[in-house]
Amino acid sequence: MQLSPKLAAKFDKLQSSYPVKRSALIPMLMYGQDELGSVSDELIAEIARRLGLNNVQVEETLAYYSMLHRQPIGKHHVQVCTNVACMLRGGAELLEHAKKRLEIGHKEVTKDGVFSLEEVECIGACTGAPAIQVNYDFYENVTPLNLDRLIEDLDKGKRPEPQGVISGALHERAKQETPLISKRWGIKDSHKIDVALQHGAYQALDKALKQMTPESIIDEVKQSSLRGRGGAGFPTGLKWSFVPKDSPKPKYVICNADESEPGTCKDRPLMEMDPHQLIEGITIAGRAINAHSGFIYIRGEYRYVLDIVDAAIAEAYERGYLGKNILDSGFDFDLLIHTGAGAYECGEESALMESLEGKRGNPRIKPPFPAVVGLYGCPTIINNVETLCAVPAIILEGGLTYANRGTPKNGGTRLLCVSGSVNKPGIYEIPLGMNMKKFIDEMAGGMRNGKKLKAVIPGGSSCPVFRAEEIDIAMDYDTVAKAGSMLGSGGMVVIDEDTCMVDMARRIMHFYAHESCGWCIPCREGTSWLKKMLDRFHAGLGRPEDIDLIGELSMNMLGRTFCPLGDAAAMPTISIVQKFRNEFEDHLQGRCAYNKSAEALIGSR
Amino acid sequence: MAETKLVHLKIDDRDVEVPAGTLVIEATRRLGIEVPSFCYYPGLTLQAACRMCLIEVEKAPKLQTACTQVVGEGMVVRTNTEQVRNARKFMLEFLLSNHPLDCPVCDKGGECELQDMVFRYGADTSRFVEEKIHRPEEKWSDLVYYDAPRCILCFRCVRVCDEGMDVKALGVGMRGAHSIIIPNREDHLECEECGMCIDICPVGALTSGTYRYKTRPWEMQYVSTICTHCSNGCKTTLSVRNHEILRANNRDLSGINKEFLCVKGRFGFDFTKHPERLKQPLLRKGGKLFPVSWEEAAQAAATKLKELHTAYGGEAIGFIGSNRASNEENYMLQRLARATFGTNNIDHHRTADYTGLVTALGERAADSSLTMEHLYQSNAVLVIGNDPSNQNPLVGWQIRAGIRHNGAKIFLVNSREIKLERKATQFVQVADGQEAAAVRWLATGEGQLAAGVSEKLAALKSALEAEPDVAIVFGSELTGKAIEDVVAFGLKLPGKVRYMALGDYANSRGAADMGVLPDRLPGYAYLDNRGVVESLAKHWGAQVPTKQGMTAPEMIDAAQTGRLKALYVVGANPFAHFGKSAAGRGNLGLLIVHELFLTETAQLADIVFPAASAYEKDGSVTNTAGEIQLLHKAAEVMGARSDFDLLRIVSHQLERAGLGKAFHFKTPAAVFEEIRKTVPGYNVESIGLLTGGAEPTKIEFSKNGHAPYDVPVQLIRPANDNLFTSGTLGRFCTMMQTLPEAEAKP
């Protein structure tokens, strides 16, 4: 196959960038598709040839990822998010509008091939809901009216200025905020190394490399009681200490920038406004476990963020903060950013490693855990973007100081992205332990349009929901867990009285059914069954026994699936059935008081 | 083997002691406790995908998968609690939610693991009222069909194709509930067509093109016998209805091959009912072959044989035995030649130099033979020549399994880049035909090799020196002297070394072992081995000739020159193999042939007896590794008779005509009794054989002061059969012939 010189050069580079060639597969498919409009047979053959794979290895991998298309998509691929945060702000209506305007349905292409439409899952723009993407460009707070204008412009060959930095990160600082890892946000050109250096970047790296040992770095992080910001909240220092010191194998650091948990959009500003902080954190982590190579796995939708981070990595190499003999310390560290291709499950750490190895994103059997057997079978630590971004601050101010910002065992600050029915959706850095009710009422500006609060998803759609009266609690991992939910990924979705909870359960289940990798029976079949049942139920065709069945099926997924995605699907569902059973019963009577466009939502995917 | 630590645990209140590292699911099976599973499959990688095997482990926060949970000291496991039963019930309910439940029309009905599980563990009703995902059935090849809705995504097929076969033709497409299995060429398969995926599929998602919709499992009888194609000797279970073979598989995982069968073993049985099968004796009259009665044919054969014997003596009569006939039949044929006709003019189409191997090993022969199990267990395997994955599929399978399960290292010396190369630790590529030279270098350090080859061989040698257990497997590239070299090399290695010569055809080894050789008696005894000669004479009640006979090619030549007057061919096609069919039968006065089909040789014959195939008779065969196994009659083709029967009939007619003694064996088993007594190495325990096992021969051989052995290279003629060919027989396996992959192969 004849590739354009640019693509050929890209492929050549990708092929030689990884310890194992196959790792280049997904990026090659993505960049190939970007140029050719789809993944053609020839492209498959070319990539297979270059990577020494057979057809089926390429095909089974690409079939897994929702951003990869075998059939050509439109020149402008309009992707409308209808997941929870957008749903609360009219995402579904926007999708309907787009269908009418473009006269095509979900996953269809206009006759002239100019536009295609897709209903997509959370794209990480929750604080600017409803949001859409056209190809890789983001547009926030999209109304039907400005969607029309956008489409007109595109049709005329104009590219309307896309949203750069996510708007939710650019608000005035509230006085309760404690900017630590977000401190360089809002500074002009903060993603550039000179600006970052002026504002203190790489001082922690210097200290870690010159004044500390790997052990003392780990101790400092342990002392900070930093817990993973990716969802599970595992103590970071402890995780690092699991890496076997005597293993002869290479060790790896992976930064999990797959950010796909519905309601979550905090890693995105961390990367776009302060990529050097992240690079610094990763490099320190590498030093701590004696790794010489790291990867940032970033979700495929965040292409422009990838480009920003990639440029920052290049700067860091240039200035000697990456590469050989960093800051004359004798420590070598290489860093590569790697694009995903549309799969929530690839945020799960072991599935991510499979994906990074160029395979389907199926999770792995644990134990062994990644710290012992991870990427390419080697000891690997994997951490969320925000977790790694906290590391430079911890090194600089000391573990104890950092810890004291939060509550015991819940050290430091964290980013909360609040979206949904609040007046000031946004991304806020707060000390752990702040009161949830106060946070919503004060920092998030209280309820929008003076509506009453009905429910809160505290940390991404995988968490059990709280009823309005359950939220007068401290926001730290342990307290929220005690109250029956999770702080999760920090994606808080606030739900007002006008929202139908059956519809909410339905939309949440659509997400998990769409994202289930299909590996294990209970999740694969359970999410698909529940999705169909909730569709039917929401459409008014429910049977009384369905309510218990929904709960029972979820209960039987819980704890029995291969990976936590099954639990993530079950937990919110169980909580909604338990806490809002009355709304299910109302549906049996043909009453869905809240949703005006129920039919429009059904069967859309 | 290093001693493994034992671990004690309690399963359902029973104490059990198992080696450390055992999986709980295996430990439960030891106690006879069944933990249901779909995705767990011994020998393949762990998946933990189906979640059927969830069990309670004390102190674990949630149910654990028995298929991945490793036993621990003092562990307490419960497999039959309310919670566990409930989990299984739900798992099945989940599974059935998208399953078509078309059992009445599903091929797998009656032997479906899902059906069984639902019966044992499932709920009686389904609460699923939503629409199921539908996809039409797909035909992937003439042999493999896929019905996605029935697929439970256990990934057994994908794994067996990748891990077991190293073909990687199957993958998983889509994701979530839409996940499906996909073939390697978009909508069809291009692969080795072994059908392993079909048989490993627990449900009716993958079905066989030759078997589908033919019958129901309970309407058939099952006969386990030995594959009649290559020399590896896989056990195959034939499913038979009304004397007709409908299917071949090995689902009980018994035999040396466990579940393995290649395309020939699994699908190559249709020759049995090929329309061109011979069903009546044929007699040449006025230049043409006419069907005649059994009596007429047998009498004609005996009369003419007697006449020529009287006129020209035994020297003028030749016998060619069969690579596919049983040990008993080959034994009877050589006994007929030697005892009745007093000649050593007996040979067969030799495809490997078994004589050379036994001779080179001498006293070590019994101890140094490499069985298929040894091959699997060996730490290191040196393969010289041949292309096991293609020519000796079970050997290839065993080698791959050894790599996967035991971390065996593979060393190749070959002129071609064979498929095994991608699994090889070291590959030494030599020039065409230089395998023997490479071996000479290994043994003696002598000889000229292409640049760089000796360095590579030196590396290979030092690697093998570090191995405690070495298997050496070689093809027909090594014969005579070269085999002496390889054995000399093996003797220098510090580890235990065992050898396997790779021949073609199901019973080439047996034919050689039985003494269907002009220069060796049964058990490779030299013609002057007094002990063996006396023992044979006693059993046969006849003199044993001591003059060396003609080889098969020599007999064909002698037929042209007229030195040979009569040729008796059993299940062989020498006129095709030795390139003389164009020249015709020469000056032969009599050509008798036992055959299934009117082959090139049969067309030249005076008398053709319709013979039964291996699937239509009892007896024993010996595979290339020297393992004896029993054949069991599965099918019946009206009119055809086994060579055992035919030789008996002819011997009776001969006796009546005044030549020799008739065979009085009532059954092949009776012949085997004699073989046990007369063929050194065959005095094996019969209990193992009778229960369907394989018994390695223990050839006792003594050089008796004979000169070093060598063999003219052209005497060993490999058939070079590949996955889709099987000598003359393969031409009548219609299904195999028509596969596109068969055409693509050289």
Ligand SMILES: Cc1cc2nc3c(=O)[nH]c(=O)nc-3n(C[C@H](O)[C@H](O)[C@H](O)COP(=O)(O)O)c2cc1C
């Ligand atoms: C289905 C699923 C999706 C996940 N997605 C993400 C993600 O997008 N980003 C992330 O950082 N962690 C995600 N996680 C959590 C990771 O598995 C892992 O715990 C995390 O990356 C560890 O980093 P941390 O300790 O810094 O949080 C996900 C987990 C599951 C089960």
Ligand code: SF4
């Ligand atoms: S729970 Fe099972 S099907 Fe669901 S994402 Fe995890 S492994 Fe895949």
Ligand code: SF4
């Ligand atoms: S086709 Fe059969 S073996 Fe393969 S995954 Fe499906 S059910 Fe399992």
Ligand code: SF4
């Ligand atoms: S490997 Fe040989 S014996 Fe085994 S099934 Fe194939 S042809 Fe038959």
Ligand code: FES
């Ligand atoms: S057998 Fe254990 S999960 Fe399938």
